[in-house]
Amino acid sequence: MKRVWMKGVFVVCGLLAWGNIAQATASIEEARLENGLRVLLMEAHDVPMVVMRLTLPAGSRFDPERKGGSASLLAGMLSDHTAKHDYRAWADMLDAEAIRLGAGADRESLNLSLTVLKEAMDTGVAAFAEAALQPGWSKKRFEIMRSDSISAEKKSLEQPGTQAAMLAASLLFSGHPYGHRTGGDVESLSRIRLQDLKNLYHNQFRPEGSILAVSGDVTMQELLTVLKPAFGNWKGSPKLALKDINMPAVVAGRSLHKDMPTRQALVQLLRLGPARHDDDFFAAMLMNHILGGGGFSSRLMTEVREKRGLVYGVYSYFVPLTVPGPFAITLQTRADQADHATEVVRDVLRDMVSSGISARELDAAKANLSGSFAHRMDSNAKRVGLMSMVGFYGLPLDYLQTWPEKIQAASLADVQRQVQAYLNPEQWNQIRIGPAKTQ
Amino acid sequence: MRYRFLVLIFVSLGLAAPVTAAEVKQKQFSNGIKLIVQEDHAAPVAMVQVWLKVGGRDELPGKTGLAHVFEHMMFKGSKKLAAGEYSNRIAAMGGNDNAFTSHDYTAYFETVPSARVDEVLSMEAERFGHLALKDEDFQKEIRVIMEERRMRTDDNPNSRMFEELSAAALRLHPYRNPVIGWMQDLEKLTIHDVRAFYKTHYVPANATVVVVGDVDFKHVQKVVAHTFGKLKKRKVEPRFNPVEPEPLGAKRVTVELTARLPMLAVTIPVPVWHPGDNDREAASLAVATHILAGGRSAILNRSIVDEQRKAFSVSAGYDPFSMGLDLWFAYGMLGPKQQADVFEQALWKSIRKLEKDGPSKAILAAAKRNMIADQVFAQDSLYLRAKQIGSMETVGIGADQMEVWLTAIRGVSAADVQQVLKRWIRPERSTTGLLKPKNDSGGA
Structure with a gap:
């Protein structure tokens, strides 16, 4: 029953568990x-x-x-x-x-x-x-x-x-x-x-x-x-292979609300994200890291939490699957400030699209992702998770070893292209869970 | 990865062979700072943790939540680093950082490439000694913390119910207050409270530095001597550790909240482990709780969920490694057709049955084997290893006592299990809480 309270949440989602890797590995x-x-x-x-x-x-x-x-x-x-x-x-x-x-x-x-x-x-x-x-x-x-x-x-x-x-x-x-x-x-x-x-x-x-x-x-x-x-006696192939799936249709600009008598509203911005095998996967990962995947250093955390104190957490993540999976930005805040917080998020998106990201920002994201390589593989459980992903999606066996190089190889132009491809606010949908708006 | 040889682990069950033979090396500095290192050269990474002997239990009336608020303020800048810069620097090293607060302790931690440990220790010592604590930062951060409370407690019926239950169960022990703090107190806290807290508690003699990973003890010792070791020695007061009066009869609380399904929980104050003093009793409570709710074959799950169908999920827990006392608990999640009072009767019946019959040889052996295996599996994580060392040291048990604990576990008999259930796990010592769904608009 004892609970421990933290400065920030450990986010373990599909992306982090399966997306970020380590170095100096066997x-x-x-x-x-x-x-x-x-x-x-x-x-x-x-x-x-x-x-x-x-x-x-x-x-x-x-x-x-x-x-x-x-x-x-x-x-x-x-x-x-x-x-x-x-x-x-x-x-x-x-x-x-x-x-x-x-x-x-x-x-x-x-x-x-x-x-x-x-x-x-x-x-x-x-x-x-x-x-x-x-x-x-x-x-x-x-x-x-x-x-x-x-x-x-x-x-x-x-x-x-x-x-x-x-x-x-x-x-x-x-x-x-x-x-x-x-x-x-x-x-x-x-x-x-x-x-x-x-x-x-x-x-x-x-x-x-x-x-x-x-x-x-x-x-x-x-x-x-x-x-x-x-x-040894187990036999056969699955009826449906991983690749037997249609592309999801693009949905943009939709908005849904669900009433809940809570103090906070949960707001999520949503769109389709990159698929597991996209050529620009590493550039997309860097783009997301800068947006809201990189914890306290990310743009969303800086603007919504650190500068304005509006939320405990605000994160972005995409789930790389066989075909494009969800790309989400999510926050929870007192219901009456939810619109304000959402507007700040949309401003962050607009600003990244119109002004781009800086070389310094990109270097910091690369340093964090490639530097954290070793400890993302420092337990049996983590290694098994990563190998399962590599094997399941048919990635090359040196995928983990070459991961930091691939992160380093993404250029500023590559990442800017991902910003343009994914962060246009018009292309995002929105859901809101919480009390109905009174104003 | 093949040359990991420093962490030698033996798992023979019958004999008292050590489970964790990785040496825990310690050094106390003259200003009171303590250093504990466990070397592991398997991968070029290290976990650095700074543990403070301060937590929710050390808060004064009206100031609940302050220890946790303070923890957040540690990231808001120091003499040398601007607000947020601490985490940015750790991120740039390829590391990550965070912190946590419980009733008994506060801890700050960084996972970094081992080559950067010196730098991290220096940064930790700098903020420890020279925190900025600006009011403008506090004003923003307290709002963040209120959002944290809304998210995790106010909008979560189960959490809310456990908060009420703890408050009802204890009279004077500070575990009755939530670590996040009551909202009414959070609204009143000021930067002056934060500064006073800093002065009182962030004293070298209250801190333990724990490093686990690819480091050299002698080298870390030198680095700590030049960083934390230079902080001025200051007096610390002994920690407030009141004795909770014995319960005088069963207590009951009903929490009516918007919820889909009810939950019933029982909590009971029980002793924690005091090495050399009550090893057998605490170990027996831990084994008894494991038999009730620990493994796949756990008695409560089997009898109440699988056979009697009186709940869809049941759990129980005991933490022997805290200060003063623990609130032992058991709870059941109730499905649409399951009744709280029926579950409650079934829960006590299962406990009394175990007390009367005692565990079979096989069940007792399996419980012990799994508890010892857990300790081996925990060695797989630098974070858990450092956390275990830091928490056991900080609550006063001692970083090197895990083997003593496991020896006590091995020594528990069936009669011991019966005895502790009879002595401690009794309805007249318990507080029972019911989460009663209230239907209002929206029907969450």
Whole structure:
């Protein structure tokens, strides 16, 4: 119940977790099982533990129509019990060996993760494979998990952030596979049947196109010795590949409001952002860093918080996906100052478009991003996250090592082009969650 | 990455082999500043943290929130650096910085390339000794903090309910006040309060510098001697640490707020760990809480959520590493058809059952193994390692006591678990809070 209060929020979003990387790193070792599963490893022998994550193209964009939340529920089911162990026996077995098994989904991927002591690695990997490849499909557990998910979704509607995410998805991606929250909502969860999860699993849960990223106290040889028997019999390719998705339609100048009897209003400006494979990805990242991705040094933070004291936090981020994902600027402030704060944000956008950014500003952003390289990869969990991204999106294996060079290589003109491409205020949409305006 | 050899970790369970054998090196300077270093040469990075023996608990009546306000003001300029320049310089090094405040402590931290540690220590010492504290900066920052309170507490029914619950549970202990401060106090704070707070608490003898990462202890020692070590020695008063009177019976509070679903929480004052004094008792409380709510097989989740279906989520927690006392808690999130009173009965029934039957051998062993494994997994993060060292030192336990704690955990018996539940986790010592959804327009 004790809470710690901070000067600023740690922002961990898709962009930061998967966008910013580190230096002076060991290289990634790669192996491929006969069934097509790619295995990526970074060895780190300082702590006797191993972390791994299996990432598959089975995220919420693959949810059946009107059944948002299927991928998340599937992830929950896979880690809850198996064909060989009911949920009680399964939990007892994992806890006996301190085997931490996790599962989750985001827009594009479903993942299973394992954190295990080195001494329990063999048992841990066997359990990990059992969860992945021998689903139990207990009808009773499905009903319980779905019902609890519905309650949790309902509870989360108390948070303005949840309401904003729902509104944002429907505004930017109406009719598109990115157009709903990963966890679904009360109605969509109610429509999901166990068979939907079985179908999703059958279609998408395949070794081809999947990535197993590993970091920790293990060598590739040791790893393959346990992986081959555990995953060797798994076969096939997913029905839909990552690239099988339409471009979302451009939406501009729209405005939506949702009433909530809160003290603050949450305002979010939204548009489509860069995709994962864009040629100008690094220039776009620098542009966002200067705008509102770079914490206290960013323009938004300087103008809205530091100079005017209007907010605790104001951030910008884009989520780089297979096709353009959301690019958002978000703030929360006392409802009666929300218009003022939003105007300051729009002024920042206008100013960046009309006056551009300075060489000094760009150098500072480059220094921060490339200098922070090492500590963005300083734990097993972080390394596994980055390798999963590299593997899942088919980026070259030296992507992490060459990351700082690519940041340094972006020119002022490159970044200015990104400013022109993305920051014109006319192209942004706006959502507002909070009390109805009285003035 | 293959040549990490300084952090040697053993995980044998039966024997009392150390889990964290990375040496914690310490040095006390004549002005009272303490330095603690844990070297780890795995990657060219370091975590620098400056810990202060001051937090929400040290605030005077009417000044709640001041410790946290002060923390924000540390970024508002010093003799040598303009407001905001501190963070800009850290960013330019390829680092990031932040700070946090709890009831017991305040800490400032930077993650930086290890080659820049000297510079960071020098900057930290400079702002520590020569903060600007201008009224115009305060006037803006206090508004930022009010927005922080609105965002995290006022517009969050669960947080609001826990705030009320803590206030109702304790009579004189300062843990009854929120670290963010009551809005009514925030509105009255002035720059004079901030300056007085600085003078009283930002004294070398209240500070511990923690560095974990790719550094050399001897070198860091020299740098700290030339920076923090030069600050003038000043007297510090012992910290206010009152004894909360024993509860005289069950208490209850209802919090009516706009919300979708109810929540019921129970909190109970329990002892924290005083090394050498109550090792077995505190460790037993920690193990008992883990058995109730810690792992995948946790008893409360299994019985109340999975089997009886009286809540959709249940949790419990105990922090043995704070000062004076801890507010042990358990809560349940209730779905549309789940009743608060029914959940409450189920919660106490589960606790009493564990007290009566005791944990099985397997459950007890699994709890201990997971608690020790957590300690190994925490070694993976420089931030968590430094935080553990800094917090344990600052609350008075000592930076090097983790092994003693784990030894106590290993020694807990089934009877110990039964005993602490019987002694401490009792309805007549508890305060129960209900978040009761109130329907008004908008229906958040």
